[in-house]
Amino acid sequence: IVYSPRYNITFLGLEKLHPFDAGKWGKVISLLKEEKLLSDSMLVEAREASDEDLLVVHTRRYLNELKWSFAVATITEIPPVIFLPNFLVQRKVLRPLRTQTGGTIMVGGGFHHCSSDRGGGFCAYADITLAIKFLFDRVEGISKATIVDLDAHQGNGHERDFMGDKRVYIMDVYNRHIYPGDRFAKQAIRRKVELEWGTEDDEYLQKVERNLEKALQEHRPDIVVYNAGTDILEGDRLGGLAISPQGVVKRDELVFRIVRGRQLPILMVTSGGYQKRTARIIADSILNLYSLGLIGPESASVSAQNSDTPLVTNLGRPALPPHPPVSAPNTPSPSTRACDPRGQAAMGLCRGASVPENHKGPSQ
Numbered sequence: 001i002v003y004s005p006r007y008n009i010t011f012l013g014l015e016k017l018h019p020f021d022a023g024k025w026g027k028v029i030s031l032l033k034e035e036k037l038l039s040d041s042m043l044v045e046a047r048e049a050s051d052e053d054l055l056v057v058h059t060r061r062y063l064n065e066l067k068w069s070f071a072v073a074t075i076t077e078i079p080p081v082i083f084l085p086n087f088l089v090q091r092k093v094l095r096p097l098r099t100q101t102g103g104t105i106m107v108g109g110g111f112h113h114c115s116s117d118r119g120g121g122f123c124a125y126a127d128i129t130l131a132i133k134f135l136f137d138r139v140e141g142i143s144k145a146t147i148v149d150l151d152a153h154q155g156n157g158h159e160r161d162f163m164g165d166k167r168v169y170i171m172d173v174y175n176r177h178i179y180p181g182d183r184f185a186k187q188a189i190r191r192k193v194e195l196e197w198g199t200e201d202d203e204y205l206q207k208v209e210r211n212l213e214k215a216l217q218e219h220r221p222d223i224v225v226y227n228a229g230t231d232i233l234e235g236d237r238l239g240g241l242a243i244s245p246q247g248v249v250k251r252d253e254l255v256f257r258i259v260r261g262r263q264l265p266i267l268m269v270t271s272g273g274y275q276k277r278t279a280r281i282i283a284d285s286i287l288n289l290y291s292l293g294l295i296g297p298e299s300a301s302v303s304a305q306n307s308d309t310p311l312v313t314n315l316g317r318p319a320l321p322p323h324p325p326v327s328a329p330n331t332p333s334p335s336t337r338a339c340d341p342r343g344q345a346a347m348g349l350c351r352g353a354s355v356p357e358n359h360k361g362p363s364q
Contacts, residue, residue: 001032001038003029027279027280027283028270028279028282028283028286031279031280031283032283032286032287035283035287037286037287037290049125049130051063053130054125054130056130056133056134056137057116057126057129057130057133057161058116058117058125058126059116059117061117062116062117062118062119066119066124067086069086109127109128109269109270109271110127110128110151110227110228110229110269110270110271110272111124111125111126111127111128111157111271112128112149112151112153112155112156112157112158112227112271113153113155113156113157113180114126114127114157115129115156115157115158115160115161116129116160116161120157120180126157126158126161127269128147128155128157128158128225128227128269129157129158129161129162131225131267132145132147132158132162132168132223132225135223136167141222142222142223143167143222144167144168144169144219144220144221144222144223145167145168145169145221145222145223145224145225146168146169146170146171146215146216146219146221146223146224146225147162147168147169147170147171147172147224147225147227148171148212148215148224148225148226148227148255148259149170149171149172149173149174149227149229150173150208150226150227150228150229150232150251150255151174151227151228151229151231151232151271151272152174152175152178152229152231152232152236152238152239152240152241152272153174153175153178153179153180153229153231153238153239153272154172154174154180154181154182154185154186155170155172155174155227156180156182156185156186157185158170159172159182159185159186159187159188159189160182160184160185160188162188163185163187163188164188169190169191169215169218169219169221170188170189170190170191171189171190171191171192171193171211171212171215172189172191172192172193173193173195173204173207173208173211174193174194174195175194175195175196175197175199175239175240175241176194176195176196177196177197177240178238178239178240179238190215190218190219191211191214191215191218193207193208193211195207195241197240197241198240198241198242199241199242199243200242200243200244200247201243201244201246201247201250204232204241204243204247204251205247205250205251205254208251208254208255209254209258212254212255212258212259213258216258216259216262216264221264222264222265223264223265223266223267224259224264224265224266224267225266225267225269226255226259226266226267226268226269227269227271228251228252228255228268228269228270228271228285229270229271229272229273230248230270230271230272230273230278230281230282231271231272231273232247232248232251233245233248233273233275233277233278233281235275236273236275238272239272245277245280245281245284248281248285249281249284249285249288252268252285252288252289253285253288253289253292253294256289256294256295257294260294270282
């Protein structure tokens with residue numbers, strides 16, 4: 001699983017001025033360690049994305065705009081950032097976001113409001129677009145992708161980036177009444193599911209299941225990118241939906257079962273979530289996926305019968321079918337190797353140590 005302590009944004013309490021929990025990623029890792037699913041030796045640390053990496057997606061003009069504190073304050077929706085010297089903004093705000101952009105199978109990421117030339121909604125870098133473009137450009141056999149965006153908000157960033165690109169199929173399920181309401185970006189959505197205020201578990205899960213099945217029938221991808229926002233949770237004042245914690249866990253299970261049942265690799269990022277209990281729910285979902293054999297070293301046995309293609313061979317690490325990645329000679333061990341955003345890590349191929357055999361799943 002890809003993670004870095006630098007994911008977490010903490011500086012003079014400014015992170016508390018936005019409802020997004022900018023430290024939830026570290027909390028998820030701590031909870032997984034408490035449950036004995038992870039240890040430090042199993043984590044792969046992401047490296048910060050360089051300008052060279054970011055220019056695969058972003059315009060030079062946009063990256064230059066981020067050198068102005070006013071622009072970053074607008075994107076993060078934290079007005080006091082305007083008054084900080086930009087070198088501090090780079091170090092304390094943007095560097096954590098660049099680090100999350102550097103890996104694609106991670107506890108963080110999912111900045112789906114950012115496109116090549118604009119940011120917004122606490123999203124400064126277009127990590128989903130970057131991941132898919134890296135895959136298309138650098139991995140043989142990956143030429144089509146499906147984005148399954150289940151954050152409560154419309155994913156207008158990747159929609160703008162892939163407008164008119166037939167290689168990328170976008171399914172987006174979101175509250176129709178909230179930010180961003182980007183009508184232009186909606187033109188890129190191939191399967192659009194607009195929800196009403198207060199949508200609850202049964203209706204939500206039925207719509208996700210039915211539409212995901214249809215989406216994968218309409219477009220056979222080589223990879224699925226799953227944006228697993230937890231702002232669908234009941235009580236989330238920005239998401240406006242009413243999904244229970246159990247419903248969030250069930251949603252993730254449903255997505256993994258459907259995608260893995262079709263012999264497809266899946267990349268998952270955690271995206272939005274604006275309550276303190278979000279970290280616990282993300283951890284419980286990961287534990288549930290492991291206990292059901294949908295991730296982890298035994299997960300290949302859960303895929304469709306007569307298949308010899310493992311879809312997830314380590315926690316958070318999909319194996320790409322049927323084109324194996326080329327291994328570099330003298331590769332360092334998983335416990336010491338950091339993820340390089342220009343190499344296999346940014347394409348979802350980071351190696352991690354296998355999860356412990358004696359783990360029994362989430363505590364009840």
